[in-house]
Amino acid sequence: MPRAHMKVVVTGATGNVGTALLRRLAEEQDIEVHGVSRRKPGDAAPYRGVTWTPVEIGRPGAEEVLAEAFANADAVVHLAWRIQPARDERSTYRTNVAGSAQVFGAAVAAKVPHLVHMSSVGAYSPGVKDRAVDESWPVDGVRTSFYSRHKAAVEHMLNKFEGDLLISRPRPGLILQSDAGSEIREYFLGKLVPRALFRQRIPLVPLPRDLVMQFVHADDVADGLVRILRQRPHGAVNLVADPVVTPRVLAEVLGGRPIFIPAGLMRLLANVTWRLRLQPTPPGWVDLALKSPLLDASRARTELGWSPEFDAQETLRALVRGIGEGKEVPASPAL
Secondary structure, eight states, rough: OOOOOEEEEEEEETTTHHHHHHHHHHOOTTEEEEEEEEEEESSSSTTTOOOOOOOOTEEEEEEHHHHHHHHTTTEEEEEOOOOOOTTTTHHHHHIIIIIIHHHHHHHHHTSSSSEEEEEOOGGGGOOOSEEEEEETTTTOTTOOOOHHHHHHHHHHHHGGTTTEEEEEEEEEEEEEEEGHHHHHHHHHTTGGGGGGGSSSSSSSEOOOOOOOOOOOEHHHHHHHHHHHHHOOOOEEEEEEOOOOHHHHHHHHTTSSEEEEEHHHHHHHHHHHHHHTTTTSSHHHHHHHHHHHHHHHHHHOOOHHHOOOOOOOOHHHHHHHHHHHHHHTTOOOOOO
């Protein structure tokens, strides 16, 4: 085996995207991987062979620990992000925004030449659903979504580091994989929607007509990240798979047909069940799904040669299957 000559540090390496990236990097014999997570995971695949630094990136003093982990790194891939606890925005802000600032500061201190920050479709300002937008679309977020506000805030923060680092900003659609089924159900549905429901047909699915979304498989995002590490593009790169998923397609994947309801009613239901603590998703997520623009991934396809292996419907079916089977990433500690 050739000696590794490229060191890549991955924050949030035990999450949905992190585990997919570790699987993909294991195929790259010239890359040494160093993982950062809140707690050190076990030695099961895909964690085997990875050097670990356990640290909560949002805690005071984390920047010094991170700078030591980043020493002699050729690139840092920043994936660490918290979606829960959604009822405690101070906690999520501490990791998402303050923690990201410490990651970026540590990368500068360690003289890392390349930073890859995992942004999101959620960073973009609201857009229409009748055409796709490229990476020049504004990144001021959707005001009513804390996730979107945080993603947009970090995008703007990154601008301050542009003179110190080469920064790549992948902006994927909703990232799914079968192994993240339990995690995604816990994050967004909770006990309100039982797992068993996903093992059978759901004959009627209530959805707004304007709920049009884009998905991308975690393995395809991981492949895009490796291409970014190799080719080092500057700036944003959209990552989404075709086709666009309409309410009819979404209902079909769930085994039924859509019952169209007003968007305001869906938001009201989300708000009521959220306030009653029946499920963990605040209504801002509904706003984000309805208002986020559709993305054009032409830059990734033409400049990086990226072509998703899984289409959006296959990706969605993989998630539904993973939820029904209770699949989860191995020994994944919370970030």
